[in-house]
Amino acid sequence: MSSSAFARLRATDPARWVDASHGWRSRAGAAGLWSAELQQHGARLASRWTGAAALAALARLTRLRRGLEVFRLACYRADQALSEFAGALTRARALLATALAAARRAGTSFDDEGNLRDGPTAQAAATEAATALAAALSLATTADGVAARRLAELSAAIGPLIDARSGRTGEGWLAAPPPSAGASPPSCTASPAEVRAWWEALTPAQRLWSAATEPSAIATLDGLPAADRDLANRLLLEQQRAELDRALAKAHGGERKRLHELRDGLATLTDRLADDAGPRAYLLRLDLAGEGRVVVALGDPDRADHVLTHVPGMTAGLASYDGELRHAERVAAQAGRVAPAAATSAVLWLDYDAPDFVDEAAGTGRAEAGAARLRRFQDGLDAAHEGGRAHRTVLGHSYGSLVVGRAAVAPELAADDVIFVGSPGVGVNSAGALSVPTGHVWSSTSRSDIIQYAALAPRGLAADLAVTATVPGLGAVLAFGRPEDDLWFGRNPSDPAFGARVFASQPDAGHLGYWDRGRPALDAITNITVGRDVTPR
Known part of the structure; x- marks a missing residue:
């Protein structure tokens, strides 16, 4: 000693x-x-x-x-x-x-x-x-x-x-400039592993120079170390804020409202990046198009033993990202308490166009597009990781569970565990249809979560309406007063017949309370993230 x-x-x-x-x-x-x-x-x-x-x-x-x-x-x-x-x-x-x-x-x-x-x-x-x-x-x-x-x-x-x-x-x-500092980055079709190999071939001075002089060229490259992407994105932040202010000065009507919301979200993000109260934030992606996209890691994922990727659902955007980031941060904070010997990083991944309205959420197009980006991001985490491979968990909440489900259908999603929380269905009817082993597919839906009452499959809705018509008065209670297992995007992953490992969540969690401190859902999510077993419900 x-x-x-x-x-x-x-x-x-x-x-x-x-x-x-x-x-x-x-x-x-x-x-x-x-x-x-x-x-x-x-x-x-x-x-x-x-x-x-x-x-x-x-x-x-x-x-x-x-x-x-x-x-x-x-x-x-x-x-x-x-x-x-x-x-x-x-x-x-x-x-x-x-x-x-x-x-x-x-x-x-x-x-x-x-x-x-x-x-x-x-x-x-x-x-x-x-x-x-x-x-x-x-x-x-x-x-x-x-x-x-x-x-x-x-x-x-x-x-x-x-x-x-x-x-x-x-x-x-x-x-x-150091020699070869202006070497072009890999093409957009290069794999994250190829991106990392290109970056490692540069000297430390060349990498620093590239981040300082061409931040936009490297800020979004999956496969680069999180620390380097953070440098580039922080440099771009002021530039993007200035461009947003110029656009806001000329905008009117709905566009002005959208830009104001983005400006408020950007101000909140800037405050969090400067904060020293929690785990250090790494800015891995920022895009002000549409409602804004942002990827923030709490703690360096490249040096963490456990990495959680948190995929939010409907209405998520830059203006509302902070609530979702707090959810991820609570997992990271609790992981530090229950497993202090290992480092845990929690990543808020909002790099897809989340639906805002029911008609947008009724289709799978946004989930399919997001799934491809999510798979590449996870591959990038693997390529950039230092030392042995981290234990990787991907969590999808609400519509985000469909994004994760579509990503997990294709072979070799870079994840050891997937978690579905408050899901409207994940695009398949059984855990066996996913590329993640069934013993590492997890799900939970609170009894008070509106998703299992509102996101009914068409045939289930027709059956409930038939019951309502057959039994006047009491029929509506019988039909719509119980959770449904046949949801809009497939069987409820929290239904035992789906084959996932279902963990307990508090009955009063609603649709957003799975991360409430001191409650069973947060305990289970944290234990899964740090590789501990969880007793099924």
């Missing part, structure tokens, strides 16, 4: 590392404001001044802005490393608390070397204490090494971009 590791873990305060990561994030934000000011100055200069001197001045402003963008990305990279380090230390401290509590139950304690003192009165508790402490020290030591390596890689990436001749900061400190 390492006495120094034990002493450091007892003394460490993860909040200090959270503060440090937030400081780097704040510096990146300040540099973004400076960069935006330079862009405005350049635009005004170009509109009023021409000639050789004007071109030279514009070139200098461009060089300054490029330097600021590289600086911003370096700050964000440090923020990522320190945020993940703080998260790992928090989990290690939780394991340490478990070890200390178990030692007390065993009637003993740890000495300054991290060894149990003689004379435990309860051997089982003493074994638990020793095991928890070993896990805590292993986690903390590994996290320390990973953070040191990531910061060293950052230094190696920045080094080639610094012009050693200048010997100063400010204009002139940024060197010429």
Whole structure:
């Protein structure tokens, strides 16, 4: 047992590392404001001044802005490393608390070397204490090494971009682009594995330069590390917000309302990206077309042992994404409590056009389109993951369960478990029709969830209407007062005949309460996410 590791873990305060990561994030934000000011100055200069001197001045402003963008990305990279380090230390401290509590139950304690003192009165508790402490020290030591390596890689990436001749900061400190930095990314038909291979062939300096100068080219590439996509998308965020503001100033009527809703959603997203209260957010996708699409990971999925992909359903969009993100975050937070030895990342995946109205939700077209994108995203998670493969869970809620179901019909969906919650049907009538083994297909529908009363199959609706007509008064209660198993998109996956493993949810969950804290549905979803078995209902 390492006495120094034990002493450091007892003394460490993860909040200090959270503060440090937030400081780097704040510096990146300040540099973004400076960069935006330079862009405005350049635009005004170009509109009023021409000639050789004007071109030279514009070139200098461009060089300054490029330097600021590289600086911003370096700050964000440090923020990522320190945020993940703080998260790992928090989990290690939780394991340490478990070890200390178990030692007390065993009637003993740890000495300054991290060894149990003689004379435990309860051997089982003493074994638990020793095991928890070993896990805590292993986690903390590994996290320390990973953070040191990531910061060293950052230094190696920045080094080639610094012009050693200048010997100063400010204009002139940024060197010429590294060789091959402008190499074209793979074609749109390249697989996520091919995308990752292309990215890995670049040097750290080339990757940083590409993110700083061509963020739109790499921001959406499945197969790239989440940390790199986050850098590119954060750079694009200010640009997209400015474009949205310009469009809003000219819009009228329904278009103005749509843009206002997008602007509000973008403001909420910006606040969450700057927040240090929960797991660090990684912005993996942002699209302002239509009602907006967004993919946000809470915790780095490339370094997580367990990854949950949460697919929302009807009416989901950028304006309302925050509620869905809170659902995913509750799973991540609880996973950290019940399985602190392993890292868990929860991803809100809203990269499809979710239906807003009943007529839109009646068809499978949007689910089919979303399923193809979801399959590629999951393949990208696999391609980008560090070390051994993570345990992967994909959850679909409401219409999102149809998206997941359509994705799971095709062979080899990159998922170990799929969960259907509040489903109107998943496009098939049995778990055996999915590519995921039946023992890893899960479902739950609360007794109070309106979906099982409203999303009836046409033949089931006809039968219920017949009962209503046959038995006046009481017939409507008999027909529509009970949950249906034959739903619009197939058999209810929570019907035992479907073949999924059905877990309990609280009777009063309705359609949105599956993530209520302290209730059985959230407990089950979390346990499935971290690979624990769940007792069927």
